[in-house]
Amino acid sequence: MWGIEKTLWTSNDEKGFTISTDKSLLDTEIIYNFLSKESYWAKGITKELVIESIQNSILCYGIYQRNPNEDFAKQVGFARVVSDLVRFSWIGDVFILPEYRGYGLSKWLMSIITEHPNLKGTSFQLATKDAHSLYAQFGFKPLEQAENRMARPLDWQVIYEGYKLNE
Ligand SMILES: CC(C)(COP(=O)(O)OP(=O)(O)OC[C@H]1O[C@@H](n2cnc3c(N)ncnc32)[C@H](O)[C@@H]1OP(=O)(O)O)[C@@H](O)C(=O)NCCC(=O)NCCS
Secondary structure, three states: OOOOOOOEEEOOOOOOEEEEOOHHHOOHHHHHHHHHHHOOOOOOOOHHHHHHHHHOOOEEEEEEEOOOOOOOOEEEEEEEEEEOOOOEEEEEEEEEOHHHOOOOHHHHHHHHHHOOOOOOOOEEEOOOOOOHHHHHOOOOOOOOOHHHOOOOOOOHHHHHHHOOOOO
């Protein structure tokens, strides 16, 4: 049993970005703002539900400009993983803030996630509208035998009722 450690990676270039799995370092305001206002997949989500989803995800990755353990460090990106750490993992809520795009940060993040010792052998799944070629670089392919897969769509109204929140 490896256990899930809080780990930190530092970029080996002059830009000084770091990636950390320490949930206590995450800037939930930045994550909430992006997901609620900018994302195409969780538009309008409340801050309570963003925090709930972070708490209940086995691994959350923040990308920071500078080292959040040493300095003021701005969070510039995020991704989270839901997984049983044996066979199955789902990657979601991947984003890099617009002014930090194009520097290879999402590729760095994907390489770290897919190389995690407890995740790297699992079957990874995700959904994307237009970033297929990003994920293809890390071994993702369109679903094989899609006719054998089924999914039940999420229902915001039921989620909000379950958490006793008004939509
Ligand atoms: C998609 C996103 C995470 C990419 O982040 P980034 O740090 O700018 O990307 P990188 O610099 O690491 O490069 C991404 C690579 O994937 C490719 N790519 C494929 N689809 C892409 C897309 N929709 N947007 C950006 N890059 C994309 C790029 O061409 C690049 O490949 P290359 O360097 O081999 O040419 C970022 O644009 C973003 O946050 N978009 C809005 C949210 C989003 O769509 N998230 C993904 C949901 S599945």
